[in-house]
Amino acid sequence: MIYADNAATTKMSDAAIDAMTDCMRNTYGNPSSLYEVGQRAKEVLEDARDEIIKAIGADNFREIIFTSGGSEADNQALRTAAEIGRAAGKMHIISSAFEHHAILHTLNKLEKEGFEVTYLDVHEDGLVRSEEVEAAIRPDTCLVTIMYANNEIGTIQPIREIGAICRAKGVLFHTDAVQAIGHIPVNVKDDNIDMLSASAHKFHGPKGTGFLYVRKGIKISNLIEGGAQERGKRAGTENVPGIRATAVALKDAIAHMEENDKIIRAKRDRLIAGLKEIPHSAINGDENKRLPGNVNFCFEGIEGESLLLLLDDKGIQASSGSACTSGSLDPSHVLLAIGRVHDVAHGSLRLSIDETISDEDVEYIINAVKEVVTYLRSFSPIWRDLVAGKKEFIL
Amino acid sequence: MALYSEKVMDHFRNPRNVGVIEDANGVGEVGNAKCGDIMKMYLKIENDIVEDVKFETFGCGSAIASSSMATEMIKGKPLSEVRELTNKAVAEALDGLPDYKMHCSVLAEEAIKSALEDYEKRKSENNS
Structure with a gap:
């Protein structure tokens, strides 16, 4: 058998499986519990967060929110930007025609809520032009969201240039980096990224785990209410084994x-x-x-x-x-x-x-x-x- | 569970009656405008019986299997029976198709109907 569908999902690495099962066996506590096995789980969780911060060039533990995967992270990023935009009376979003459906479907919803979305052309070569992003930015633009690399045709977008333009214009910039993270160098600082979505199962980690990076100072909106986990921004007992395996898989992917x-x-x-x-x-x-x-x-x-x-x-x-x-x-x-x-x-x-x-x-x-x-x-x-x-x- | 039944896979992997009949007296080509699949049926009809049938299909596994099964179901049959062939019968003979693939069996029924129409048209032209 030749598995040539790694963009759909990857086989988990042995290191990630070992980390996951070890965590299931030995660090099964709830990170919110005060006793030892709970606190050890909390430690595992925060260590994983530290690894991920390092892996993507972020600098603060508050900047990472663990999610159920890339789609949830995309949804939360767009909701976050939309809430900020709405509060400021900025109801325009820029994206591209070939984003993942987690982005496109959320944008469709936002359009129904009164937002206006510009979908940039991706041209025959499958590349967004940074100058076209710049030209599309208006005084009422609250967000630019462009994927790092396309999930079907793999084209890598000029993220650093787009990020620099957005930073200069004071517009939030989100990138769905699900296909890129662990495969090509991604650094949120160098790339001028405000928000970034990632999914573990695309880099030999487990399914059902991902994360959202949100730059310090951006007020995050949450999708799931019900608890103080992830500083109240994502309720639900943390998937500690999955998160641990995510960190191990990502570290491994970047090391090699x-x-x-x-x-x-x-x-x-x-x-x-x-x-x-x-x-x-x-x-x-x-x-x-x-x-x-x-x-x-x-x-x-x-x-x-x-x-x-x-x-x-x-x-x-x-x-x-x-x-x-x-x-x-x-x-x-x-x-x-x-x-x-x-x-x-x-x-x-x-x-x-x-x-x-x-x-x-x-x-x-x-x-x-x-x-x-x-x-x-x-x-x-x-x-x-x-x-x-x-x-x-x-x- | 597999996407398709074993029968669908059998007809897809080993399609029956594939090809062209050069001296066909009824040819029909239909397409599904939405999904883009195209099916072409060639009939050789003699004495109101389908003596031979062949098909060409541009489409998915279930489109190819539906064409193959449909040709088997009409080969050697009198036109009175062939006219009664429904997409449901084709799908049932294949032990069912996924809901969103039922239109493939519709295409097979339509391709045969279209070939029959062509046959009738040619016949009436020859008679006039």
Whole structure:
């Protein structure tokens, strides 16, 4: 089996599993309890927070709120900015067309509550332009929220530049860094980030755990009421084992980032070169400004779900932005945002690899994809029309 | 639980009646405007019986399986029976489809209906 869907989720690292089970067995107390096993759990919790502060370049324990994951962190960040904006009479938000749905759906809700949202174009290369962010900022803008790296096509946004612009203009800047943290260097200070969302299961940590960074001095709104945990900003007994494993996984990911980056990038580039040999195919998103493990292609004349099922039969786990895999009949909003037409977006494939993939695996994937694409094209009426010249090739 | 029934996977992995009939006398192509899947059916009808049928499909696993199953259900059958084929019957023969994939079976029914229409049209043109 070749697992090539690390952007969906990652396998937990042994170190994270060990840390988690150790915590479950030995530090099972409630951090709010005054007796020893509770206080030890509190210590584990605060140590984890310290690790995370260091890992992202924050400086104060008050700046990290543990959440159930990236989606909750996104929701809380947007609510926080919206409350601050509303109080100041600033009801305009800037975002991009290809954010994660945790952002887009929350923005839709805020629009219904009277906020106005500008969705910036992400262009054919899948990159937001910092000058377009600057031009979109108005006196009533309360927030700019742009993802660090896109979850489907992996393109890395000019976060530092956008952050600097927002800082200079006095506008809050949030980034959904779920795909970036643990994979590329992220530093909230250097990047001028006011709020940042992260999710542990994207960097070999556990599912159901994440965190929100909120720069000191920003008044945080909470989504969940009911207790004094996280200084009253996120009620509910803390997921101590998950939080401990998150800190261990993140520390591990950052410690090995440089060496892993070299390994993964080389394999990614080989995958891209191999898949480019398939006629009438195209890479989605800028080829270089992308996450080290992300490969995303469109193949004309085929549909992505069939491709995934046949790759699964060959032991390869991947993902697609096809309408057929979405459950909603709509193709990926990300692929549409970079200008892929419906037919072409239908035939997309995302491979997201980690450092455990071997050179043999990479060659096996390339050959398998070539074989399956050729097979599916052999009885595709669209492909027949393209080859017969009844339809024009787009790719 | 798997996404699809074993029957769907069988018809998807080993689709029956795939391809083109060069001298087909009824051809129908339909598409789902929303999801983008396209299905093309080729019929060879003689003496009001579907002597041969082939299909081409651009679509997901259940679209391919639905086309394959539908062709099996009409091959060798008199037109009176073929006209009665419903998407429900196709889905049932596949041991069911997920709710959000039922439209794939609709596409199969429509592709056959469209091919039959083409056949009737050609027939009336030949007679006139």
